[in-house]
Amino acid sequence: MIQIVKKGETSKKKKILIHISALSFALLTASLFILIMGHSPLKVYLSMIQGAFGTSYRLSETIVKTIPLVITSLGIALAFRMKFWNIGAEGQIIMGAFGASWFALSYPHLPSWILLPLMALGGLIGGGLWALIPAFFRARFRTNETIFTLMLNYIALKWITYLQNGPWKDPGALGFPKIPNFHEHAVLPRLFGIHIGWLIALVLVALSALFINRTKKGYEIQVIGESENTARYAGINVPGTILTTIFLSGALCGLTGMIEASAINKTLSVEITGGVGYTAIITAWLANLKEPLIIVVSFLFAAMIQGSSYIQMAFQIPQSAAEILQGLILFFVLGSEFFIRYRIHIRRNPVKGVS
Amino acid sequence: MLASFLHAAVIAGTPLSFAILGEILTERAGKLNLGVEGLMLMGAVIGFKTALLTSNPFLALCGAALAGAAGALIFAFLTVTLRSNQVVTGLALTIFGTGFASFAGQGLAGFVVPEQVKSFFHPLPLPLLSRIPFLGDVLFNHSIFVYAGYFVVIAAYFYLYKTHFGLNLRAVGENTAAADAAGINITKYKFVHILAGGVLAGLGGAFLSLVYVPTWQDNITTGRGWIAVALVIFCKWNPIRIFIGAFLFGGLDIIGFRLQGLNIHISQYFFDMLPYIVTVLILIMMSVKDSKESSPPAELGRPYFREDK
Numbered sequence: 001m002i003q004i005v006k007k008g009e010t011s012k013k014k015k016i017l018i019h020i021s022a023l024s025f026a027l028l029t030a031s032l033f034i035l036i037m038g039h040s041p042l043k044v045y046l047s048m049i050q051g052a053f054g055t056s057y058r059l060s061e062t063i064v065k066t067i068p069l070v071i072t073s074l075g076i077a078l079a080f081r082m083k084f085w086n087i088g089a090e091g092q093i094i095m096g097a098f099g100a101s102w103f104a105l106s107y108p109h110l111p112s113w114i115l116l117p118l119m120a121l122g123g124l125i126g127g128g129l130w131a132l133i134p135a136f137f138r139a140r141f142r143t144n145e146t147i148f149t150l151m152l153n154y155i156a157l158k159w160i161t162y163l164q165n166g167p168w169k170d171p172g173a174l175g176f177p178k179i180p181n182f183h184e185h186a187v188l189p190r191l192f193g194i195h196i197g198w199l200i201a202l203v204l205v206a207l208s209a210l211f212i213n214r215t216k217k218g219y220e221i222q223v224i225g226e227s228e229n230t231a232r233y234a235g236i237n238v239p240g241t242i243l244t245t246i247f248l249s250g251a252l253c254g255l256t257g258m259i260e261a262s263a264i265n266k267t268l269s270v271e272i273t274g275g276v277g278y279t280a281i282i283t284a285w286l287a288n289l290k291e292p293l294i295i296v297v298s299f300l301f302a303a304m305i306q307g308s309s310y311i312q313m314a315f316q317i318p319q320s321a322a323e324i325l326q327g328l329i330l331f332f333v334l335g336s337e338f339f340i341r342y343r344i345h346i347r348r349n350p351v352k353g354v355s
Numbered sequence: 356m357l358a359s360f361l362h363a364a365v366i367a368g369t370p371l372s373f374a375i376l377g378e379i380l381t382e383r384a385g386k387l388n389l390g391v392e393g394l395m396l397m398g399a400v401i402g403f404k405t406a407l408l409t410s411n412p413f414l415a416l417c418g419a420a421l422a423g424a425a426g427a428l429i430f431a432f433l434t435v436t437l438r439s440n441q442v443v444t445g446l447a448l449t450i451f452g453t454g455f456a457s458f459a460g461q462g463l464a465g466f467v468v469p470e471q472v473k474s475f476f477h478p479l480p481l482p483l484l485s486r487i488p489f490l491g492d493v494l495f496n497h498s499i500f501v502y503a504g505y506f507v508v509i510a511a512y513f514y515l516y517k518t519h520f521g522l523n524l525r526a527v528g529e530n531t532a533a534a535d536a537a538g539i540n541i542t543k544y545k546f547v548h549i550l551a552g553g554v555l556a557g558l559g560g561a562f563l564s565l566v567y568v569p570t571w572q573d574n575i576t577t578g579r580g581w582i583a584v585a586l587v588i589f590c591k592w593n594p595i596r597i598f599i600g601a602f603l604f605g606g607l608d609i610i611g612f613r614l615q616g617l618n619i620h621i622s623q624y625f626f627d628m629l630p631y632i633v634t635v636l637i638l639i640m641m642s643v644k645d646s647k648e649s650s651p652p653a654e655l656g657r658p659y660f661r662e663d664k
Binding site: 006087142146148151166278285324326334338 | 389429432433437438439440442443444446447448450451452453454455457458461577578581582584585588622624625627628631632634635638639642643660
């Protein structure tokens with residue numbers, strides 16, 4: 001006879017233990033897939049680690065892939081704390097990159113110290129406004145934001161496809177549909193060998209943590225997340241807070257777009273996001289929406305992505321294996337939460353009436 | 356001209372009608388499954404692969420249905436048994452399904468559905484019905500897969516509103532605790548309908564890869580799974596309204612392609628945006644109208660824990 005009982009507070013140590021075992025189970029399940037494909041799981045995992053950390057170049061690549069994940073996860077976490085399911089990060093990154101690229105392409109000869117801040121502003125506003133559309137309708141009419149934000153991803157993508165094939169097409173690219181490369185003034189500088197985005201990401205982590213934990217607005221966001229009704233009775237301006245928070249959430253994603261366009265692609269293209277908008281949903285959730293943890297989880301995921309691009313060459317395992325692995329990890333962690341929240345009693349003598 | 360446009364709209368709407376119906380059944384059981392896109396992709400790739408390997412249309416359909424059911428089983432186990440967050444679990448399912456499809460579909464690009472399978476899904480004019488002027492051409496001159504779509508939608512309508520099981524299902528979605536107290540096996544109802552939803556989504560995906568496209572391409576669903584989730588709201592959780600929702604979107608899907616021939620100077624990329632823009636507009640409209648009749652099953656998205664009550 002099995003009975004399920006709600007637990008009180010689970011100790012931090014136990015929580016971490018449960019999450020780590022979930023992760024191990026995910027890796028074990030993935031091992032089965034690898035075995036079926038005829039490879040040795042141990043060899044594959046080891047070379048993934050090598051691919052992510054093996055040389056200083058690979059390590060710096062892993063860090064470069066961590067940066068957009070961190071900033072986007074911060075944006076998503078902000079919205080998720082309010083139980084506003086913003087899954088439109090992908091589109092907000094794209095529109096941020098669009099805003100930044102507009103400045104980069106319109107004023108290529110401005111000096112860097114003016115142009116880069118303008119591009120960042122373009123990124124923040126592009127992403128923020130794009131997120132504000134669903135936020136407005138959610139705040140005003142309770143329109144379902146999940147599907148709304150997702151639809152905007154597709155619309156943003158089509159918009160860039162249009163620019164790339166139409167008005168912004170590079171005349172010098174011999175008919176190939178691409179947007180011209182940025183002037184070097186529009187490219188973010190490097191610091192210690194890696195573009196300065198890493199510093200921006202760290203600063204934003206600190207600012208987000210302060211904002212959520214130390215300011216009135218941050219507290220209000222958390223109250224709304226707990227219960228919109230409570231927030232309303234407490235006199236919190238719910239629609240106003242939704243609008244500001246989601247603007248900030250989208251703005252952070254938009255800044256990711258600016259950084260990726262400026263430092264990595266040095267232009268705008270339909271592949272600007274590389275799926276970061278979706279991966280960051282996982283990292284934000286796995287980090288339990290906590291800012292410092294976001295750095296750790298993002299770094300691990302970046303290592304996994306970087307490592308899987310390495311095993312693609314070594315073992316001919318397609319890159320999409322990383323997506324499957326991400327999905328598996330999330331499944332197992334989601335399932336493991338059950339053991340944090342509930343306790344299972346197994347009784348010898350079944351009590352009548354309890355099933 | 357109009358008849359041929361509507362004829363094509365019905366075909367383009369068929370994958371949606373399967374997926375919408377699947378999500379209606381799932382949501383009627385109180386579960387919001389945002390993994391439809393992933394389920395469709397899993398069905399599409401397994402259906403296509405089975406068709407290539409066996410050249411047997413029945414096996415291809417079974418494969419697609421099983422793939423959808425397998426994905427839905429993960430969702431059901433996590434959200435019903437382990438009470439995980441439905442929104443995040445659905446997203447995880449979409450991410451997993453997308454990865455799974457491009458993984459399994461590696462190297463399939465460019466392959467065409469085998470002739471035996473193709474000919475099985477060739478248009479089959481229905482006797483008498485196809486001779487009705489206009490309507491006959493639009494509705495009754497199609498592949499057997501399209502007719503199957505009509506059939507499941509109508510069958511689901513009768514199931515939901517005219518049978519004992521349907522009544523129980525609606526009770527589970529409206530008030531789980533009351534249904535539980537009335538002796539309905541709610542866990543079984545949830546599992547069965549989430550799985551049925553997976554089967555239907557998988558078949559919807561297979562329609563894309565086996566009939567509509569019919570070659571393999573990465574991300575073959577292009578957001579149709581998400582549109583299906585949105586259209587459930589438009590359909591007010593009533594299967595019969597799928598005929599409006601799915602075929603309207605089928606029309607939007609192909610309108611750009613059709614208008615290209617007419618020398619209209621609007622970029623095709625704007626037409627490509629149309630289904631997504633209209634989905635957003637419908638979402639807004641439905642929420643502004645917010646009437647009692649169009650409200651979702653009361654338990655939608657809420658976890659149920661008997662010991663909580």
